[in-house]
Amino acid sequence: MGKKIELMLENVSINKKLPAVMIFFALISMIVAGVVSYINIKVNVEDIIKNNMLSLLQSRKSSLTNYFSSLEDEMLFHGQSPLVRDALEKFSQSFDDIPNNRERYLKNIYIRDNPFSSGQRDHFLSPDDGSVYSEKHQYYHPIFLNLVRSNTYYDMFLVDTDGHLVYTVKKDEDYATNLIHGPWKDSSLSKLFSKINNERKPGEVYYSDIDFYEPNNNMPSSFIGIPVFDRNVNYMGALIFQLPIEPINKIMQVTAGMGATGESYLVGSDFLMRSDSRFLEHNNILKTRVDTVPSRDGLQGSSGKGLFTDYRGRRVYSAYAPISFKGVEWVMIAEVDQDEVFQPVSEMSQIFLFTNLIVFVFVVFSGYLLGVSISNPIRTMTSTMLRLAKNDLSTNVYISKREDEIGQMAKALVVFKNNAEKREELKSQLEHLANHDNLTGLATRDFAMKKLEVITQASKEKGNYVSVVFVDLDNFKKVNDSFGHQTGDRLLCDVAKTLTESVRQTDVVARIGGDEFLLLLANMPDYNAIKLLVDEVMSSVRVTLSHSDKFSFVSLSVGVSIFPNDDNSINGLVAKADKAMYRAKSNGKNHYCFWNEQDDIDE
CATH class of the missing domain: 3.30.450 (Beta-Lactamase)
Structure with missing residues (x-):
C-alpha cells in the first residue's frame, strides 16, 4: 500500500503535492497543539481546584476546632x-x-x-x-x-x-x-x-453527638x-x-471561595449530615444520608482529595478530613461541581477550536496557490510549524516581503504562534490564581510560606531580621452577620489594599484565612524598625475602618514573631506570631504583641 501511495505522489504535480503536504502538516500541528493545550489546562485546573478545596476545608476545620475549644474552655470555667x-x-x-x-x-x-x-x-x-x-x-x-x-x-x-x-x-x-x-x-x-x-x-468535659x-x-x-x-x-x-446547630451551620455554610455550586458539610458515623446543606431548602441534619467515598474514608480516619460522586449523584471535586471532639467522630467534606470547574475550560476550548478552524481554512485556501513556489521556503515553513507544535515559542517566524502565496502562509504561521502564546499566557494566569486569593488578590498561605523560606534563607546570609506579622480582624463575623457577606468581602478587600500600601514593595502580604492576614517583613535592621512599621500598619487599617460607621466595632489584633530570635523554622515563626496575636486578643484586642516565651507556657 505504501509503495502505491509513493508512486501516486510521484505522478502528482508539484502545485498540488506541495499544498497537500503543507495542509497535512498544518492540520497535524493544530490537532497536536490543541490536544496538548487542552490536557495541560485540564490538569492545571484540576490541581488548582483540588488545592483550593483543601485550603477551604482546612479553614473550616480550623474554625470548627476553635469553636469546640472555646466551648471546652467555657465549660471548665463554669464547672469550677x-x-x-x-x-x-x-x-x-x-x-x-x-x-x-x-x-x-x-x-x-x-x-x-x-x-x-x-x-x-x-x-x-x-x-x-x-x-x-x-x-x-x-x-x-x-x-x-x-x-x-x-x-x-x-x-x-x-x-x-x-x-x-x-x-x-x-x-x-x-x-x-x-x-x-x-x-x-x-x-x-x-x-x-x-x-x-x-x-x-x-475537670473532664463531656459532649454528645447531634x-x-x-x-x-x-x-x-x-x-x-x-x-x-x-x-x-x-x-x-x-x-x-x-x-x-446554628453556630456549626455558620461555620460550614461560609460561601467565600465556594463558587456557585460549592459547599462544605459534616457527616456523622451513621453517614447522616450533621450540618445543613446550603442547597437544600429544609432542615436536613440527621435526614440526608451521605454514603460516599469521602465520607467512608474520612470516618475511617483518612484525609484526601479528588473527583467523586456526591450524595446528590453529581460529580464533584472534594476534599475531606476526619474531625473529632470528646469521642464524637465526624468527617468534614468540602466540594464543588465538576461542571462549574470546567465551564471556563470548555468555553476556552471552543474559542481555540474556532480560531484554529479559521486558520486551517486559510491554510487550505493558501495551499492551492503555492504550486508555483519552490520547495525550500515550503520546507522552512514546515520545519517552523513542527517546532511550534512542540511548544517552542522562541522560534522566529520568517515573514516574507513577497505578497504572493508564501507571504500569506508566513502570516498564517504568525497567527498560529500567537495562539500558542495566548495559551501560555492563560497557563501563567492559572498559575497566578493558584498562588493568589480569589477575593483580595493577595498571596495564598502556601505561596507565603514558600516566600518566607526564601526570605529567611537570605536573612541568614545578610545577618538581618525577618518579621512575621499575624493580623486578625476583631469582630469581623459581626460584619457578615449584620450587613451580609458582600459587605464583609468589600471590607476584606479594603483591608487587604491598606495592608499592601502600608508595607514596602519587598514585603509580602497574604490572606491565610477568612479574616486572617500574614505580613512578611524582610531586611529589618532592628526591633525598633519592626515596631515602627507595625505601628504604621495598625494606624493605616484603623483609618480605613473609620471611613464607615458600620465598622466602628471592628478592630485588629496583631501578633509579631522575629527571625531568627524567636524561631528558625517558618512554621514555628507563623505559629508564634499566631500565639502572640491571640494574646493581643485576650488582652483586650485592637493592639499588637510581640511573641515571648510566656505564650508557650500559657498555651
Whole structure:
C-alpha cells in the first residue's frame, strides 16, 4: 500500500503535492497543539481546584476546632465557678424540700401557670408561692438567663446526683423530670448525664453527638457537660448546656471561595449530615444520608482529595478530613461541581477550536496557490510549524516581503504562534490564581510560606531580621452577620489594599484565612524598625475602618514573631506570631504583641 501511495505522489504535480503536504502538516500541528493545550489546562485546573478545596476545608476545620475549644474552655470555667456550685447546692436542697410530687408542682407553677408564652417562659422570674425554691430561682435565674443569652447556648441544666433536673433556663417539658428513670431517660441528654454521673472525673468535659431532642420540638441539638464538685471535691451533680446547630451551620455554610455550586458539610458515623446543606431548602441534619467515598474514608480516619460522586449523584471535586471532639467522630467534606470547574475550560476550548478552524481554512485556501513556489521556503515553513507544535515559542517566524502565496502562509504561521502564546499566557494566569486569593488578590498561605523560606534563607546570609506579622480582624463575623457577606468581602478587600500600601514593595502580604492576614517583613535592621512599621500598619487599617460607621466595632489584633530570635523554622515563626496575636486578643484586642516565651507556657 505504501509503495502505491509513493508512486501516486510521484505522478502528482508539484502545485498540488506541495499544498497537500503543507495542509497535512498544518492540520497535524493544530490537532497536536490543541490536544496538548487542552490536557495541560485540564490538569492545571484540576490541581488548582483540588488545592483550593483543601485550603477551604482546612479553614473550616480550623474554625470548627476553635469553636469546640472555646466551648471546652467555657465549660471548665463554669464547672469550677462558685456561683454554679452554690446554685446547684441551693436548688438541690430546695428541690428535695418540696413536698409530694415535685415534678408536678414545679411544672404547674413554672410551665402550666407561667404568664408568658411557651417560647418566652424564661422571662418568668418567680411565682409568689413562698417556697425556698422560688426564692432561690428569683435570685439565680436572671444570672443564668443572661449567661445563656450572651453565649451560643440554647438552654442550661443543673442536675443533682439522683438525676433530677433541678433547674433549667428555658422551662421546656424536660424541666423537673428525672434523667435516670423519667420520660426522657433514652435521650442524648440523659446518656450524657449518665456518663458524667458514672465517671465523676473532676475537670473532664463531656459532649454528645447531634441528635433529635424531643422536649425541644424534636429539633437537632447536642449537649456539653461537666461534673460539679464542692470545695471538698465531693460530687454534687452536673452542669450541662444544650447547644443549637446554628453556630456549626455558620461555620460550614461560609460561601467565600465556594463558587456557585460549592459547599462544605459534616457527616456523622451513621453517614447522616450533621450540618445543613446550603442547597437544600429544609432542615436536613440527621435526614440526608451521605454514603460516599469521602465520607467512608474520612470516618475511617483518612484525609484526601479528588473527583467523586456526591450524595446528590453529581460529580464533584472534594476534599475531606476526619474531625473529632470528646469521642464524637465526624468527617468534614468540602466540594464543588465538576461542571462549574470546567465551564471556563470548555468555553476556552471552543474559542481555540474556532480560531484554529479559521486558520486551517486559510491554510487550505493558501495551499492551492503555492504550486508555483519552490520547495525550500515550503520546507522552512514546515520545519517552523513542527517546532511550534512542540511548544517552542522562541522560534522566529520568517515573514516574507513577497505578497504572493508564501507571504500569506508566513502570516498564517504568525497567527498560529500567537495562539500558542495566548495559551501560555492563560497557563501563567492559572498559575497566578493558584498562588493568589480569589477575593483580595493577595498571596495564598502556601505561596507565603514558600516566600518566607526564601526570605529567611537570605536573612541568614545578610545577618538581618525577618518579621512575621499575624493580623486578625476583631469582630469581623459581626460584619457578615449584620450587613451580609458582600459587605464583609468589600471590607476584606479594603483591608487587604491598606495592608499592601502600608508595607514596602519587598514585603509580602497574604490572606491565610477568612479574616486572617500574614505580613512578611524582610531586611529589618532592628526591633525598633519592626515596631515602627507595625505601628504604621495598625494606624493605616484603623483609618480605613473609620471611613464607615458600620465598622466602628471592628478592630485588629496583631501578633509579631522575629527571625531568627524567636524561631528558625517558618512554621514555628507563623505559629508564634499566631500565639502572640491571640494574646493581643485576650488582652483586650485592637493592639499588637510581640511573641515571648510566656505564650508557650500559657498555651
